[in-house]
Amino acid sequence: xxxxxxxxxxxxxxxxxxxxxxxxxxxxxxxxxxxxxxxxxxxxxxxxxxxxxxxxxxxxxxxxxxxxxxxxxxxxxxxxxxxxxxxxxxxxxxxxxxxxxxxxxxxxxxxxxxxxxxxxxxxxxxxxxxxxxxxxxxxxxxxxxxxxxxxxxxxxxxxxxxxxxxxxxxxxxxxxxxxxxxxxxxxxxxxxxxxxxxxxxxxxxxxxxxxxxxxxxxxxxxxxxxxxxxxxxxxxxxxxxxxxxxxxxxxxxxxxxxxxxx
Amino acid sequence: xxxxxxxxxxxxxxxxxxxxxxxxxxxxxxxxxxxxxxxxxxxxxxxxxxxxxxxxxxxxxxxxxxxxxxxxxxxxxxxxxxxxxxxxxxxxxxxxxxxxxxxxxxxxxxxxxxxxxxxxxxxxxxxxxxxxxxxxxxxxxxxxxxxxxxxxxxxxxxxxxxxxxxxxxxxxxxxxxxxxxxxxxxxxxxxxxxxxxxxxxxxxxxxxxxxxxxxxxxxxxxxxxxxxxxxxxxxxxxxxxxxxxxxxxxxxxxxxx
Ligand SMILES: Nc1ncnc2c1ncn2[C@@H]1O[C@H](COP(=O)(O)OP(=O)(O)OP(=O)(O)O)[C@@H](O)[C@H]1O
Ligand SMILES: [Mg+2]
Numbered sequence: 001x002x003x004x005x006x007x008x009x010x011x012x013x014x015x016x017x018x019x020x021x022x023x024x025x026x027x028x029x030x031x032x033x034x035x036x037x038x039x040x041x042x043x044x045x046x047x048x049x050x051x052x053x054x055x056x057x058x059x060x061x062x063x064x065x066x067x068x069x070x071x072x073x074x075x076x077x078x079x080x081x082x083x084x085x086x087x088x089x090x091x092x093x094x095x096x097x098x099x100x101x102x103x104x105x106x107x108x109x110x111x112x113x114x115x116x117x118x119x120x121x122x123x124x125x126x127x128x129x130x131x132x133x134x135x136x137x138x139x140x141x142x143x144x145x146x147x148x149x150x151x152x153x154x155x156x157x158x159x160x161x162x163x164x165x166x167x168x169x170x171x172x173x174x175x176x177x178x179x180x181x182x183x184x185x186x187x188x189x190x191x192x193x194x195x196x197x198x199x200x201x202x203x204x205x206x207x208x209x210x211x212x213x214x215x216x217x218x219x220x221x222x223x224x225x226x227x228x229x230x231x232x233x234x235x236x237x238x239x240x241x242x243x244x245x246x247x248x249x250x251x252x253x254x255x256x257x258x259x260x261x262x
Numbered sequence: 263x264x265x266x267x268x269x270x271x272x273x274x275x276x277x278x279x280x281x282x283x284x285x286x287x288x289x290x291x292x293x294x295x296x297x298x299x300x301x302x303x304x305x306x307x308x309x310x311x312x313x314x315x316x317x318x319x320x321x322x323x324x325x326x327x328x329x330x331x332x333x334x335x336x337x338x339x340x341x342x343x344x345x346x347x348x349x350x351x352x353x354x355x356x357x358x359x360x361x362x363x364x365x366x367x368x369x370x371x372x373x374x375x376x377x378x379x380x381x382x383x384x385x386x387x388x389x390x391x392x393x394x395x396x397x398x399x400x401x402x403x404x405x406x407x408x409x410x411x412x413x414x415x416x417x418x419x420x421x422x423x424x425x426x427x428x429x430x431x432x433x434x435x436x437x438x439x440x441x442x443x444x445x446x447x448x449x450x451x452x453x454x455x456x457x458x459x460x461x462x463x464x465x466x467x468x469x470x471x472x473x474x475x476x477x478x479x480x481x482x483x484x485x486x487x488x489x490x491x492x493x494x495x496x497x498x499x500x501x502x503x504x505x506x507x508x509x510x511x512x513x514x515x516x517x518x519x
Contacts, residue, residue, distance in 0.1 A: 155351050156351060162344075163341065165368045169368050173367070177353070177355045178355075255396050256355075
């Protein structure tokens with residue numbers, strides 16, 4: 001049912017959020033004007049919006065570069081994490097051998113690898129960024145997925161055993177579907193991480209057509225409206241990437257409590 | 263060769279600790295192919311444990327279990343068992359039809375045959391209209407019927423059922439009982455059936471096994487010599503009421519001891 005009342009109902013429930021957003025922008029604009037806040041501290045929203053119009057092509061080029069790097073790293077790290085997690089669930093020695101290090105690695109600020117990546121892959125290669133993002137994404141996704149794969153109910157395992165199902169059948173027909181909600185909640189976190197990783201890596205050099213370089217360069221030139229426009233763009237890309245994961249999640253696990261509609 | 267042969271079977275949980283439980287103790291029981299054995303007894307007397315021992319879900323602490331002349335492990339690998347647990351244990355990401363197809367999939371049946379078979383089973387439990395629903399969209403009793411359809415779908419040679427009709431209303435329950443008897447007559451399946459209902463045990467069984475708790479052991483076996491095939495008339499039979507009394511007295515003796 002896509003009738004009008006349904007649409008209006010959705011708008012109605014969004015009203016508080018829309019109100020806060022618009023109100024926040026007005027307060028921001030007002031503060032900047034009333035207290036005459038300087039652009040290098042905080043430019044007004046209208047000034048940032050105006051910059052979007054004048055700098056469109058540069059911003060979009062930088063944004064597209066960063067976004068595609070983050071996406072490539074997310075996909076690479078995600079796939080590696082899924083394969084490793086499946087192996088860890090299947091073979092005890094992989095689990096016992098790899099998991100302690102994975103958990104340790106997951107509690108370290110992996111993004112500190114960013115400046116090192118340049119000396120491994122070269123300053124201008126996109127591989128360095130993809131590498132940093134992939135590592136950043138790998139650990140939380142892998143650990144969460146392993147947790148999901150191993151958290152099936154004993155009674156469900158017994159059901160599979162009663163059919164004399166092999167280890168692979170149990171993994172594929174029971175453990176993996178059971179773990180998909182864990183996978184998606186990790187991927188939602190990873191989506192945000194991937195943009196953080198890409199941009200922080202870009203702070204340390206590389207192509208000018210990247211948001212990280214764009215922001216540091218413009219800030220260095222005291223062009224703060226431009227820097228802020230790039231920051232806003234980075235936020236929008238982050239939200240977009242998160243929502244892409246949510247859309248895929250809705251399609252893949254329509255049965256799950258977090259997704260099911262009444 | 264008997265379908266089931268238990269000799270001195272016992273199960274002790276947490277032996278040697280202060281949580282030691284002698285869940286099953288010194289159980290001797292055998293059943294011919296096609297027999298219908300009901301197990302009845304107070305809560306915690308080891309009925310589920312006995313079923314799990316037969317079904318190779320837990321190893322015995324003592325004694326031997328033979329199923330179709332084989333060890334339970336062998337019988338399980340040969341896919342002799344169909345099991346219905348106390349809870350439905352449906353996979354929440356599979357629709358009803360796919361849940362019933364699960365064992366058939368694992369056994370490598372081709373898709374068309376699988377779907378035909380599962381549809382037939384769903385018709386049997388009168389849930390064909392719900393084939394495309396998810397388990398959480400069904401009531402508890404409906405979920406249990408799906409679990410029964412799933413256990414029957416691959417025509418196992420021995421059915422282990424743990425209070426399968428516990429969540430059903432009286433009318434559905436009686437209909438499911440008749441269906442179960444019909445399927446058993448058709449397939450010659452041996453059934454071991456745990457229940458708390460005396461009429462259910464008497465109506466379905468060739469023998470009713472009465473168990474007592476701590477340690478869980480068989481105190482009495484009541485032979486049910488009701489005429490075959492059983493029908494709704496059986497429930498009105500004079501002999502039916504006599505047997506109800508026999509089983510009730512057997513249970514009362516357990517409670518009093
Ligand atoms: N995995 C286990 N670990 C320890 N003790 C157990 C375990 N399973 C069962 N028991 C104990 O064994 C005894 C028998 O349990 P069981 O589940 O077989 O009873 P039951 O006859 O099926 O009861 P109910 O009618 O309530 O289902 C109980 O005292 C229970 O606490
Ligand atoms: Mg029980």
